[in-house]
Amino acid sequence: MxxxxxxxxxxxxxxxxxxxxxxxxxxxxxxxxxxxxxxxxxxxxxxxxxxxxxxxxxxxxxxxxxxxxxxxxxxxxxxxxxxxxxxxxxxxxxxxxxxxxxxxxxxxxxxxxxxxxxxxxxxxxxQVAGLAKIGPEPTEKDLSLAYMVSEFAKSRMHVKPFLLDQSHIAGLGNIYVDETLWQSQIHPLTAANKLSEDELARLRENIIHEITRATEHHGTTVHSFTTAFGEAGEFQNELQVYGRVGEPCLRCGHPLEKMKVAQRGTTYCPVCQVVKD
DNA sequence: GGAACTGTTATGAA
DNA sequence: GTTCATAACAGTTC
Incomplete structure (x- = not known):
């Protein structure tokens, strides 16, 4: 969920x-x-x-x-x-x-x-497993660009599994990673250490903004998530790529595609999001 | 019927 | 040390 x-x-x-x-x-x-x-x-x-x-x-x-x-x-x-x-x-x-x-x-x-x-x-x-090595919260205050630059430079992992790894940034999962990579026009298979400072700055802004907006909308309900009041979230109506495979990219119109990256379904635009080498 | 999917992460192997 | 596949489990979809 x-x-x-x-x-x-x-x-x-x-x-x-x-x-x-x-x-x-x-x-x-x-x-x-x-x-x-x-x-x-x-x-x-x-x-x-x-x-x-x-x-x-x-x-x-x-x-x-x-x-x-x-x-x-x-x-x-x-x-x-x-x-x-x-x-x-x-x-x-x-x-x-x-x-x-x-x-x-x-x-x-x-x-x-x-x-x-x-x-x-x-x-x-x-110190409980998982919390011991958790990364900063995706907020303006806690997630600095300087941290992003030094942290991403250390890893050759594909950026998608890198962002899913909670030790780098806390709280991102499959939906918000796909959304923010699309917004930032970064291909999910780009190596973390190949991202330019401009791209990292864009990614950072998009992550902080997206998480803030999704929280304001009480989260995303696609399968079973409900609030503690038993209600669905509303952010699923705001998603731009997740769950939209085959539908037109909202930026260029090309149909969105889906592939497996690190065993996770990954929706992206093959035109707007290109791998850098 | 059954294979493949699903907002995740701890674990062990390469 | 880093990176990767698998397992944990149940329900839904194709």
């Missing part, structure tokens, strides 16, 4: 729906979701704690509980949180239930079961 803007949308929803609520009990119906911790231990750790805040870093959610405990949660492809009235029967794909006070149950649903949760002391939260 989610890239940075979708996870941020979930974070904002959770902030309104569950911050201030106390955990009365939990039920885990798929143990791998809690990273191998025994469900009894998971429950014992959380019962009695209050959700004080929900933070985000890249595509990770950080639930801050009272008493210095953080739950690091990654939704992977299809994870989703939503609240229901206490006592609601969980469905087949509702893997974890958090029984909260004031008659609220928080459900974690994950059809493909890829998502993971980790309970750690606050101080260790940013």
């Amino acid at each position: 989610p890239e940075g803007p979708e996870v941020e949308t979930v974070r904002r929803g959770l902030t309104r729906l569950v911050v201030g609520r106390k955990v009365l009990g939990t039920e885990v119906r798929w143990e791998k979701t809690i990273s191998g911790m025994a469900p009894e231990e998971f429950d014992a750790e959380l019962v009695g704690r209050t959700i004080e805040k929900v933070d985000r870093r890249g595509k990770y959610l950080l639930f801050r509980f009272s008493g210095g405990l953080t739950m690091v949660s990654h939704l992977r492809m299809e994870g989703a949180y939503y609240t229901v009235p206490a006592g609601t029967e969980p469905g087949k794909h509702d893997l974890v239930t958090f029984h909260l006070d004031e008659g609220i149950d928080l459900f974690y649903r994950d059809t493909r079961k890829f998502g993971r949760m980790n309970l750690v002391p606050d101080a260790d939260a940013l």
Whole structure:
């Protein structure tokens, strides 16, 4: 489901729906979701704690509980949180239930079961696998052009998998990488270290702008993403290449094409986006 | 029926 | 060290 803007949308929803609520009990119906911790231990750790805040870093959610405990949660492809009235029967794909006070149950649903949760002391939260080496947030403040120039120069990887690698820039996924490469007129197979400073400046501006706009539109819903309020995002209506294979390029009119790059479907314009050597 | 697809990333091998 | 394919899983599409 989610890239940075979708996870941020979930974070904002959770902030309104569950911050201030106390955990009365939990039920885990798929143990791998809690990273191998025994469900009894998971429950014992959380019962009695209050959700004080929900933070985000890249595509990770950080639930801050009272008493210095953080739950690091990654939704992977299809994870989703939503609240229901206490006592609601969980469905087949509702893997974890958090029984909260004031008659609220928080459900974690994950059809493909890829998502993971980790309970750690606050101080260790940013050391959890994946977060330890995560790159800067794609914002004007955190993602400088100087960083882009030095970071891209270090790698000969194709720019598409380079951007999907969260250690370079946090929060980009398949949709926003295809969108911003098209906007920047960069071919997905261009080597990262072959991009000029002008191209990197363009790419940087497009990434920051796109992520900002997508967040304002509550994210992109193409398969299953919903906000914590159970609503679809609206940014799918703004996409310029993703899901438009065969349709005309909005810049030159040539039909968009699709290929595999690093095992991921990649939509691009063969005329506007050319490989540099 | 079944092969190939899908907003992701940890892992192990080359 | 870097880069790459595969696996984890279920549902939908062709």
